[in-house]
Amino acid sequence: MRALILISLLFPLAAAPLARAVTARVEPRLATCLMTASAVLLAGTSCGALGLLVLSELVRMPSLARLGHWSAAIVADGGLPGGWTSLGAGVLLGVALLAAGAFAVRRARALGDARRHARDLPGRGELVVTGDDAADAYAVPGRPGRIVVSTGMLGVLDERGRTALLAHERAHLSGRHHWYTAAARLAAAANPLVRPLANAVEYTVERWADEAAAAAVGDRRLVARAIASAALATKATRPRRDVFATLGAVLSGPAAAVRHRILRRRADPLAAAGPVPRRVAALLAPAPRPGLVAAAVSLAFLGLAALCAMSAADHLQDLVSLAHARADNR
Numbered sequence: 001m002r003a004l005i006l007i008s009l010l011f012p013l014a015a016a017p018l019a020r021a022v023t024a025r026v027e028p029r030l031a032t033c034l035m036t037a038s039a040v041l042l043a044g045t046s047c048g049a050l051g052l053l054v055l056s057e058l059v060r061m062p063s064l065a066r067l068g069h070w071s072a073a074i075v076a077d078g079g080l081p082g083g084w085t086s087l088g089a090g091v092l093l094g095v096a097l098l099a100a101g102a103f104a105v106r107r108a109r110a111l112g113d114a115r116r117h118a119r120d121l122p123g124r125g126e127l128v129v130t131g132d133d134a135a136d137a138y139a140v141p142g143r144p145g146r147i148v149v150s151t152g153m154l155g156v157l158d159e160r161g162r163t164a165l166l167a168h169e170r171a172h173l174s175g176r177h178h179w180y181t182a183a184a185r186l187a188a189a190a191n192p193l194v195r196p197l198a199n200a201v202e203y204t205v206e207r208w209a210d211e212a213a214a215a216a217v218g219d220r221r222l223v224a225r226a227i228a229s230a231a232l233a234t235k236a237t238r239p240r241r242d243v244f245a246t247l248g249a250v251l252s253g254p255a256a257a258v259r260h261r262i263l264r265r266r267a268d269p270l271a272a273a274g275p276v277p278r279r280v281a282a283l284l285a286p287a288p289r290p291g292l293v294a295a296a297v298s299l300a301f302l303g304l305a306a307l308c309a310m311s312a313a314d315h316l317q318d319l320v321s322l323a324h325a326r327a328d329n330r
Contacts, residue, residue, distance in 0.1 A: 057086030118142030
């Protein structure tokens with residue numbers, strides 16, 4: 001059991017190479033789904049392993065053994081981790097749960113603010129045009145979701161560029177990308193080791209929207225030009241948004257400047273570039289392939305992580321069942 005728990009705790013160390021491999025080899029939509037699931041599963045199994053360490057100490061307590069009608073002596077001889085290990089695991093698990101809970105509250109409030117913001121925007125249509133001279137465009141999830149574009153942004157793009165921009169934002173809303181980023185960030189709050197996966201998800205939802213826009217307008221180069229022009233204008237004017245839970249067209253948050261770190265590779269000429277140049281380069285290249293082989297390997301890795309965690313839980317359950325049976329035979 002000790003080895004299985006240790007392995008379960010070590011699996012999240014593979015988050016960074018997993019994020020690099022999936023981002024580079026799997027098409028954006030599938031990559032987003034796969035990495036979101038990876039972040040949640042790795043954070044969940046590692047927290048579950050910490051919980052097993054805590055439980056392994058609790059089941060050895062004589063008072064709980066009497067209450068549960070099992071033999072504490074049998075459990076004590078079962079090769080469970082020591083008390084100090086369980087104590088440390090309890091502290092880490094408590095910190096993880098508090099961090100995840102705090103994030104969940106903040107994100108729920110942000111999404112609530114976003115929904116109210118979407119309702120309060122003028123007009124009833126999907127598109128809202130503001131009179132702000134700063135170039136900005138973003139999607140606000142809600143019921144219904146709204147797309148906010150400033151006059152400054154509209155002035156930067158021609159008619160075809162505006163069509164590509166709006167297609168990008170509609171893809172954010174229709175794909176419900178805010179749920180993917182929220183789930184991945186929640187997992188990263190519980191276990192910071194999976195943060196590379198959360199960063200990658202925030203990148204691939206933008207790539208997902210880029211590819212959806214390219215399919216909608218039928219011109220990948222047009223979308224690439226629109227993203228590049230919008231990014232330059234946004235960076236120059238530095239718009240200020242009124243709501244936190246938005247999905248940006250080009251620069252979607254304060255973490256955008258560091259997301260490219262998950263993609264660094266020595267052989268990549270864009271290794272030092274940010275997410276926008278990478279998105280533009282991807283659109284100028286042929287459409288991405290599904291990457292089913294890389295996806296299958298990643299799924300096998302996740303299956304192994306889940307199997308180790310479940311095996312550790314089964315071992316503890318079997319030990320308690322044996323102790324219960326021995327107590328009944330006395």
